[in-house]
Amino acid sequence: MLFLYNTLTRRGEEFQPQEPGRVRMYVCGPNLYGPCHVGHAFSYIAFDVLRRYLEFRGFDVIHVQNFTDIEDRIIETARSQGKTVSELAENYISRFFRETDALHIKRAHYYPRATEFIPRMIEMIQSLLANGSAYALDGDVYFRVRRFPAYGRLSHRSPDEMMSGARIEIDPRKEDPLDFALWKGAKPGEPSWDSPWGPGRPGWHIECSAMSTVLLGETIDIHGGGQDLVFPHHENEIAQSEAYTGKAPFVRFWLHNGLLRPSPEEDKMTRHLANFVSCQEALQKYSPDALRLFMLSSHYRTALTWSEEAVAAAESGVERLKVALRPAYGGAGEAIGLPETAKKARDAFLAAMDDDLNTPQAIASIFELARGINQARDEGQGGGSFDEAQAVLRELAEILGLRLEKKVEIDETTRKHLEEQIAQRERLRIEKRWAEADRIRQELAKEGFLLEDTPAGTVWRKI
RNA sequence: GGCGACGUGGCCAAGUGGUUAAGGCAGGGGUCUGCAAAACCCCGAUCGGCGGUUCGAAUCCGCCCGUCGCCUCCA
Structure with a gap:
């Protein structure tokens, strides 16, 4: 109800x-x-x-x-x-x-x-x-x-x-x-x-x-x-x-x-548009997901104060939710506890939403689910229950209009370059030539890409 | 003057009578890792102040302090 x-x-x-x-x-x-x-x-x-x-x-x-x-x-x-x-x-x-x-x-x-x-x-x-x-x-x-x-x-x-x-x-x-x-x-x-x-x-x-x-x-x-x-x-x-x-x-x-x-520091006069951050400006600085997460972190009937710091915090939160949607590493079999965690989170989410759209509470259960998923992945679990838990996470996020997409707006040349560099670094790592391997990572970082070594191989992330 | 909202850990923010006061971000300590990053684990508040009601209150009542909104521009 x-x-x-x-x-x-x-x-x-x-x-x-x-x-x-x-x-x-x-x-x-x-x-x-x-x-x-x-x-x-x-x-x-x-x-x-x-x-x-x-x-x-x-x-x-x-x-x-x-x-x-x-x-x-x-x-x-x-x-x-x-x-x-x-x-x-x-x-x-x-x-x-x-x-x-x-x-x-x-x-x-x-x-x-x-x-x-x-x-x-x-x-x-x-x-x-x-x-x-x-x-x-x-x-x-x-x-x-x-x-x-x-x-x-x-x-x-x-x-x-x-x-x-x-x-x-x-x-x-x-x-x-x-x-x-x-x-x-x-x-x-x-x-x-x-x-x-x-x-x-x-x-x-x-x-x-x-x-x-x-x-x-x-x-x-x-x-x-x-x-x-x-x-x-x-x-x-x-x-x-x-x-x-x-x-x-x-x-x-x-x-x-x-x-x-508007932020208290920015201006005392709240009457005119001039004191407000425009959508355009906000979208230039923050991802849509972060803006939504920030706004939905407070109940819709409560006044919310615009805060760059809080939106930036939401940006970090979004990142963690995205990480939860990465594939499992696998190896340890089915994620046995996950279905229960997912069901609990989903029930809690819906109960919160039923209560006058209590999005802050709903978001809390999304994060609980994300933690469960990350935990399972860390333990090498995977399988159908892992995929299903991620499907629940996507389902709930979509109700809040969060896309949690990995933004891959890079062209083919860059992609090829990235793949080659990663492969080259992998060879160096096998030979334990750490200094050279690290240099590649540093160079890619300068180009705006962060490399993360996972049990499933090296993945890159735009920074 | 009238009506109304709010004050919870460093920041943001749920909870409105009774489990250990959600969750996020930041911070500290760990695990993992060649390193790094990420993730995971552990750590932090008695709820603006005073008084009252109650077996029991962040949660109800009163007063005070503080912040804010509306009373024909406004999402």
Whole structure:
């Protein structure tokens, strides 16, 4: 039984989809005013693992992730860079795919863009106006928060307690400071779409309601995103969606990941992208496996602080898992204790994942299994049970999206050269000409290859 | 002002009432090895502070100290 923590009820709840066997899941995607940073990656990886685990458990998952391709920040950024909004968006979308693919994040089934759903949003807004949930005002349309009694339920705050305008100025024309924009009239020079209220663009929140209801239906199983989206974004989504469809709940399970923070030393201001490490930068320095292992070493709902030191530590950990996948040396027969170790690790892994995706604990059992495998190899054991234990290790690692591949991006010439050098060194070693043998190893080290002598012969590793 | 999170060995991080407080990284000591590397074995914390509840608390309650997030830009 899979238990997931639901922000709405503030409890772990047993997860069952509405339609048996099929999960409808919507995850908030990026606002395309800038490149993705490791904080986005943290969120996408968390929900990627959720999806992988659901699929592992036999569910057919329909996964939707949106692109916010029209919004104030994008307009501003495009203008300052002398680009069109769509040029900017396209650029960041292709970069998004490059980076999420590299991070081994499974592609969603749909990547709807806000600008593709304008007619639907207009229709929703009209309907909200018709039923009294919204009001038009000089080309803008606002949602009437006070008309929605459940407002505040997700974020657990009451409209009366909120300090509206704590951070921005209140628009005095609004009926209530909490009312939020469904439609914004265009100012001169801004991109706009025609609407019954004049040219304008959608408010930020309505896009998710439109895309979610069109692609997944009026009630979906899971809606995910960062904790910073609980209020107001998701609160507003619930209000406008339920006011529109007349059906509740809009979402059965609300899942929110804790926020990734930049290193304390790097900058105090966490607001702007400039303080974050971009995915691109992270991928240049670290392997995707290490980045994933680092992020999954902490529970998804807990805030995690970005730390170069911790990612580097994860890199070493990944290396040990890879070593566990090396072949057995053999000689001592079947690895007798291994099947039990593998079963124990697998059971523990699944139990941890069932408990609100406790990946840190799940990872612990992967390492236990790796140790068991390495131990067996050291003792010269092998056979079918050894291979099966490695298969379990691969299986569990894949649920976390760890590839554990030996990266062999070397060309034929280099490979030949390596093989010749290793063979030559082997001859020297047989003749006990250690100094010459060591020289070969030193030279290869300079070329970036580390030689390791094992009972099964000499293997090389890229350093 | 309101709501909320967090503080566990050198670093990262699970555990939320009762076995010897997971796991990773780093470190020390070993085994193996011509050497090296890797792997394996062994070694380290009583859980921010104080008080309380309980037969029993890192785990529940209260207070204090510290860090952080949200309260319409934000994954």
